[in-house]
Amino acid sequence: MQTYVKQTSPYIRKDTSVKRMMVDVLIALIPLVIFAVYRFQFDAVWRLLLAVVAMVLAECLTIMIRHKPHPRVEGFGARFMDRFSKLSWLNVITPSISAIIFVMMIPSKLPLYVVFVSAGLGLFLAKMVFGGLGANVFNPAAVAFIIALISFASGFSYTGIDSIAGATPLTAIGESLNNIPNLLKSYSLFDLFMGDIPGGMGEVSALLILLGGAYLFIRKAADYRITLSMLLVFSLLMVVAAVAVKGDVLNIVLYQLLTGGLLFGAIYMVTDPVTAPITKPGRWLYGLILGVLVVLIRLFGSHVEGMAFAILISNMFVPLIDYYKWSNPKYTWKMWLGYGLVLVLMCVVVFIGLGGL
Numbered sequence: 001m002q003t004y005v006k007q008t009s010p011y012i013r014k015d016t017s018v019k020r021m022m023v024d025v026l027i028a029l030i031p032l033v034i035f036a037v038y039r040f041q042f043d044a045v046w047r048l049l050l051a052v053v054a055m056v057l058a059e060c061l062t063i064m065i066r067h068k069p070h071p072r073v074e075g076f077g078a079r080f081m082d083r084f085s086k087l088s089w090l091n092v093i094t095p096s097i098s099a100i101i102f103v104m105m106i107p108s109k110l111p112l113y114v115v116f117v118s119a120g121l122g123l124f125l126a127k128m129v130f131g132g133l134g135a136n137v138f139n140p141a142a143v144a145f146i147i148a149l150i151s152f153a154s155g156f157s158y159t160g161i162d163s164i165a166g167a168t169p170l171t172a173i174g175e176s177l178n179n180i181p182n183l184l185k186s187y188s189l190f191d192l193f194m195g196d197i198p199g200g201m202g203e204v205s206a207l208l209i210l211l212g213g214a215y216l217f218i219r220k221a222a223d224y225r226i227t228l229s230m231l232l233v234f235s236l237l238m239v240v241a242a243v244a245v246k247g248d249v250l251n252i253v254l255y256q257l258l259t260g261g262l263l264f265g266a267i268y269m270v271t272d273p274v275t276a277p278i279t280k281p282g283r284w285l286y287g288l289i290l291g292v293l294v295v296l297i298r299l300f301g302s303h304v305e306g307m308a309f310a311i312l313i314s315n316m317f318v319p320l321i322d323y324y325k326w327s328n329p330k331y332t333w334k335m336w337l338g339y340g341l342v343l344v345l346m347c348v349v350v351f352i353g354l355g356g357l
Contacts, residue, residue, distance in 0.1 A: 021273070022093050024221035028212035029100050029268070032202035035195065040108035044201055047115045051103045054119035055095035055140070060087055062128040094133055095123055101141040101268055104202025105261055105308070106148060107158045114155050118148035138315045139275050142265075142308045149308070158198035169197050170260040170304050177354075178247045180255045189251075192258035203264040213267035222271035225280060229287025230266050230294075231257070233343060237295040240347045244356030262294065265307035275315050279329045282321040288339055289314045292346050300353060 036044040064083040073082050099119055106115065122144025127136040149156060169187045173179050191197050195205025203209075216222035235253055242252040257263070270276065270290055277286050290310050297306025321327065328335070351357070 018090065021221045022090075022097060024216060024219045025097055025268070026093075026100075028215045028221075029097070029104070029202075031208040031212060032104055032205070033100060035205055035208055036104065036108075036201040039195075040201055043108040044103070046112060047103050047106070047108070047110065047201075048100065050112055050116045051099035051119040051144075052096045054116045055099040055102075055123040055144075056092055058120045058123040059091050059095045059128060059132070062124065063087060063091060063132065090133060095127075095140070098123060098127075098140040098144075102144045104264065104268075105141065105145045105200045107156055107199075108201050109157055110148065110155045111152070114148055114152040118144045118152070121147050134274055136274055137318070139269055139272055139311050142269060142311045142315075145308045146312065149303075169199070169255070169258075170298075173255075173304065177241060177245050177252050180252050181248050184251060184255065187259075189254055189258065192255070197259075199259075200261060200264070203261045206258050206263050209263045209267055213263075216267065216271070222267070223273075223276070223283055225283040226270050226276060226287045226290070227266045229284045230270060230291040231262075231287075233288050233291025233346075234262065234295055236343070237291065237346060237350050240350050240356075241295070241299060241354055244351045244354035256298070260298075260305045261307040265311060266290075269307075269311055270314075275318060277318050277321045277327075279322070279327055281328060281331050281335045282318075284339065285321055285335070286314060286318065288342060289317055292342070295346075295350065299350065 033044075033048070036048075063086055067083050067086045069079045069082040073079050102119055102122065103115070122142075123140045125147075126138040126140040126143035127133070130136045130138075169183065169192060172183055172187075187197055193206045195208065197204050213222070213227070217224045217227075235257065238253045238256050239249055242249040270287070277283050293310035293313055294306045297309055298304055301309075303309065
């Protein structure tokens with residue numbers, strides 16, 4: 001006799017597992033890791049190893065310390081093995097993936113002690129404080145990056161900086177989007193696409209990022225809705241910004257899309273199933289929030305690279321989006337109406353904020 005279990009969405013319609021998803025993410029990251037090692041050599045290797053060690057230690061030690069052996073288990077060795085038995089391969093591979101993503105965001109010359117400290121603290125504060133795997137609210141890699149950026153800002157110096165622009169392609173924009181046509185003489189769109197520019201070790205090559213993203217979406221290890229929503233909103237608002245400053249719309253939008261950590265974050269970070277909404281409509285709304293925040297931070301914030309900040313702020317809205325009283329697994333006209341109204345409102349804000357009237 002068959003039994004049926006009533007449960008809420010989302011429903012699993014295919015064979016899947018955490019193991020398969022983690023393996024797919026690792027495979028998608030391999031081209032970026034190879035690129036980073038090829039270009040930055042041992043600078044990349046040492047930082048990858050240190051970050052992985054720091055995050056794995058932070059997770060495993062927290063789990064072992066938190067577990068209390070039964071009183072009948074006596075002796076240091078027996079109690080240690082009892083604590084050790086609570087670990088699984090997931091407690092190694094998941095923090096390793098977070099560590100790789102974190103390292104792909106940082107410059108190749110970031111001091112080694114900064115990498116180790118930021119990685120360990122990021123994993124502990126973003127994940128283990130909330131209960132560990134599957135319970136975290138914030139993205140560990142983003143938290144680690146923010147810790148490094150804010151606490152050790154002097155260490156963020158990039159190699160291969162262009163002598164004319166004097167900065168990374170994103171920071172070189174300055175206070176006006178109309179600087180972008182001149183910057184394209186130093187950083188061509190082809191350079192931005194291929195990764196022949198200064199920046200985070202794995203963030204600079206749009207080609208490899210898109211290839212990894214295609215693999216994840218084809219394998220359904222990542223949900224395209226968040227990425228698509230975010231990039232569409234970002235592009236539309238940048239079109240409005242370019243019109244407001246009477247600039248070259250096409251080059252401004254393409255330059256903004258291909259610089260900084262936008263594409264890397266849109267594919268490898270915002271699609272994290274733990275920190276993203278569970279419903280399809282919720283993921284479109286999540287992408288809307290992300291796209292809006294990145295644009296506002298880039299155009300009006302003090303940190304032109306707003307991806308990590310936008311992710312952490314958006315993470316805080318996920319419990320609200322998933323709240324059972326209004327969360328709906330089906331698309332409704334009210335959802336799309338709200339989506340459209342927010343988007344129109346933000347277009348007006350960007351247009352007026354840049355002096356478009």
